[in-house]
Amino acid sequence: MPRHFVSLKWIKDMTIEAIATQFATAGKIGKLDTHEGGHINDSYRLTNSVESQPDYLLQRVNHNVFKDVPLLMNNMVLVTDHVAAKVRKDFPDEVERRSLTIVPTKDGLSFFKDPDGNFWRVLRFIEDHLVFDSTTDPDIAYQGALSFGAFTTMLNDLPAEKTVNRGTFQNPADLSFMTYKLVRFSEVIVDGKLKWLFFPDQCRHCLEPPCQMTAEDATAIFSDSATGAVIYTAKTKNLDAQAIVDSCPYNVPRACKDGTLAKCDMCIDRVENGLLPACVATCPTGAMNFGSRDEMLAMAKKRLSVVKKSHPKAKLLDPDDVRVIFLVTEDPQLYHNFAIASREAFDISRAVALKRLVRPLTGLTGRW
Numbered sequence: 001m002p003r004h005f006v007s008l009k010w011i012k013d014m015t016i017e018a019i020a021t022q023f024a025t026a027g028k029i030g031k032l033d034t035h036e037g038g039h040i041n042d043s044y045r046l047t048n049s050v051e052s053q054p055d056y057l058l059q060r061v062n063h064n065v066f067k068d069v070p071l072l073m074n075n076m077v078l079v080t081d082h083v084a085a086k087v088r089k090d091f092p093d094e095v096e097r098r099s100l101t102i103v104p105t106k107d108g109l110s111f112f113k114d115p116d117g118n119f120w121r122v123l124r125f126i127e128d129h130l131v132f133d134s135t136t137d138p139d140i141a142y143q144g145a146l147s148f149g150a151f152t153t154m155l156n157d158l159p160a161e162k163t164v165n166r167g168t169f170q171n172p173a174d175l176s177f178m179t180y181k182l183v184r185f186s187e188v189i190v191d192g193k194l195k196w197l198f199f200p201d202q203c204r205h206c207l208e209p210p211c212q213m214t215a216e217d218a219t220a221i222f223s224d225s226a227t228g229a230v231i232y233t234a235k236t237k238n239l240d241a242q243a244i245v246d247s248c249p250y251n252v253p254r255a256c257k258d259g260t261l262a263k264c265d266m267c268i269d270r271v272e273n274g275l276l277p278a279c280v281a282t283c284p285t286g287a288m289n290f291g292s293r294d295e296m297l298a299m300a301k302k303r304l305s306v307v308k309k310s311h312p313k314a315k316l317l318d319p320d321d322v323r324v325i326f327l328v329t330e331d332p333q334l335y336h337n338f339a340i341a342s343r344e345a346f347d348i349s350r351a352v353a354l355k356r357l358v359r360p361l362t363g364l365t366g367r368w
């Protein structure tokens with residue numbers, strides 16, 4: 001048994017067997033045994049009693065080491081899907097041997113969280129494998145390095161924003177269908193002094209979102225009632241993309257080639273599971289906070305009163321209209337053209353909404 005292995009037959013109110021049943025495994029699990037070699041995760045082999053179906057590996061992910069397991073699993077799914085798609089092209093009969101297969105829970109998630117706060121995942125068991133925790137054999141070390149190199153090569157075209165040196169620290173250049181948040185950089189002279197200004201541009205999750213009012217289709221753009229997050233779905237493909245982009249007073253949404261629109265979704269899947277948005281959770285300096293709007297507004301006003309003592313031009317940006325509240329110390333236009341919305345943008349959208357509200361009456365009037 002590996003040093004780190006903790007034998008747990010019971011996890012609070014759930015047996016390990018009960019945890020295994022949370023996953024969409026095929027066949028029927030007949031036997032559950034502890035399995036050595038799970039590295040830093042506790043591992044169990046689930047033996048299938050249906051001969052034609054595979055065995056599985058159930059793992060309790062070590063959340064003392066991996067502090068954000070949902071994010072870890074999100075990355076693992078991205079990488080695994082990408083590798084599997086490549087292997088499928090070259091070795092269609094060997095996908096399940098040459099790449100990992102993550103088995104989802106019956107709810108379609110990549111992990112299960114038990115009542116004790118442990119995170120579990122299930123992988124398809126790869127038969128007849130050899131694991132070397134360490135070796136003094138140069139051939140085995142060479143093969144290991146070769147395999148690792150092949151693995152990383154397969155990842156070199158993972159879809160991500162390609163960055164190029166354009167002679168500025170601004171990289172990538174703009175928001176995109178894949179880049180939901182972007183730190184905008186500008187070099188300016190303020191009161192005769194050179195300053196570097198940084199602005200983390202993203203959707204502001206407006207209280208009365210002009211994009212949503214313009215869409216007039218709740219299956220494409222809607223506001224989540226619990227958080228206020230403004231959510232875009234795949235149905236945005238059916239909208240007039242340019243009209244939606246033009247309606248946003250902060251110039252945020254971006255379309256892909258087929259016209260589907262995307263932007264920050266407030267990490268709604270994380271927030272619904274009691275986690276912080278990824279950008280807030282991972283910011284090393286703690287520059288962002290997340291909570292109820294009232295709480296955040298009170299915090300922002302308190303901070304503003306302090307900052308104003310040393311930076312008299314400091315202000316909050318559109319605090320009455322948005323859920324993402326920025327505090328800046330200089331003229332907002334110096335950070336970014338769309339740092340603040342023009343007052344008219346919201347007034348126009350309210351006027352549009354009002355006009356739409358009275359439209360049925362206008363129609364009636366027309367028939368009289």
Ligand code: SF4
Pocket residue numbers: 202203204205206209210211212230247248249250251252253263
């Ligand atoms: S910032 Fe733009 S994209 Fe975001 S909710 Fe407001 S109008 Fe919509």
Ligand code: SF4
Pocket residue numbers: 180181202263264265266267277278279280
């Ligand atoms: S809340 Fe989530 S989706 Fe939005 S910018 Fe932050 S990390 Fe990206």
